[in-house]
Amino acid sequence: MRIKYIAHSCFLIETSAGTRILTDPYEPGSFDGAVKYLPVSEEADIVLVTHDHADHNWITGVSGDPKIVKDAGEQTVNGVQIVGIRFYHDTSLGSERGENVVFRVFIDGLSICHLGDLGHPLDEGEAASLRPVNVLLMPVGGTFTIDAQVAGQVRAALSPRLTIPMHFKTDGADFPIAPVDSYLAGLQDVTRTGSSEIELSRDDIPSGTVLLEPSALP
Numbered sequence: 001m002r003i004k005y006i007a008h009s010c011f012l013i014e015t016s017a018g019t020r021i022l023t024d025p026y027e028p029g030s031f032d033g034a035v036k037y038l039p040v041s042e043e044a045d046i047v048l049v050t051h052d053h054a055d056h057n058w059i060t061g062v063s064g065d066p067k068i069v070k071d072a073g074e075q076t077v078n079g080v081q082i083v084g085i086r087f088y089h090d091t092s093l094g095s096e097r098g099e100n101v102v103f104r105v106f107i108d109g110l111s112i113c114h115l116g117d118l119g120h121p122l123d124e125g126e127a128a129s130l131r132p133v134n135v136l137l138m139p140v141g142g143t144f145t146i147d148a149q150v151a152g153q154v155r156a157a158l159s160p161r162l163t164i165p166m167h168f169k170t171d172g173a174d175f176p177i178a179p180v181d182s183y184l185a186g187l188q189d190v191t192r193t194g195s196s197e198i199e200l201s202r203d204d205i206p207s208g209t210v211l212l213e214p215s216a217l218p
Contacts, residue, residue, distance in 0.1 A: 001108045004197045005212035007037040008055055009116060009167050011137060015107050019078045021046045023114050025062050030054035037172040038216040046077050050116025051089060051100045072101050081106040085129055090119040109202035110134040117145045127157035134205060136160035139167035141177030148183040163209045172217050
């Protein structure tokens with residue numbers, strides 16, 4: 001499979017069979033211009049939306065005729081098994097920012113977990129509902145999601161083989177969130193690819209943290 005980091009929480013995941021899954025497409029210019037990333041130009045067969053905020057749910061900007069998945073539950077779309085589990089966007093059971101659906105997708109023998117805008121730590125029962133995780137796509141910027149410290153706890157609870165950070169401060173995100181280096185500081189297992197893409201297979205998956213560069217930086 002191929003994973004391409006578009007920007008923010010938006011990834012394109014392409015299976016070995018050619019099915020294209022896009023996560024959390026953002027609306028350029030939303031939040032009074034805070035979202036400065038270039039428009040998403042990728043065509044998709046499936047779009048996963050973790051919650052209805054403009055920096056995560058701009059499905060009208062996605063080309064193709066994709067199947068939209070935005071609810072909790074289990075379904076199979078184009079041969080891809082998708083499981084959505086309801087969590088929260090804050091530490092107050094959603095009273096501040098609402099709910100957030102965490103998606104697990106099973107592709108080419110691997111379990112990919114996209115945490116969306118997870119806003120709270122995971123207790124053991126919550127973590128168990130998501131395991132096993134081979135590849136974890138995890139927010140690390142804080143303020144609106146878990147911060148670097150809690151992200152470390154979530155990673156330990158889920159024990160993925162590979163972690164890819166997302167939702168951090170860049171020139172394309174004018175939000176009061178932390179840059180990715182706040183999370184990477186002190187980690188010993190970081191690979192900086194200098195690329196927006198990585199190729200994976202069940203027999204060839206790196207361990208540790210891999211930093212992908214957003215492809216849609218302005």
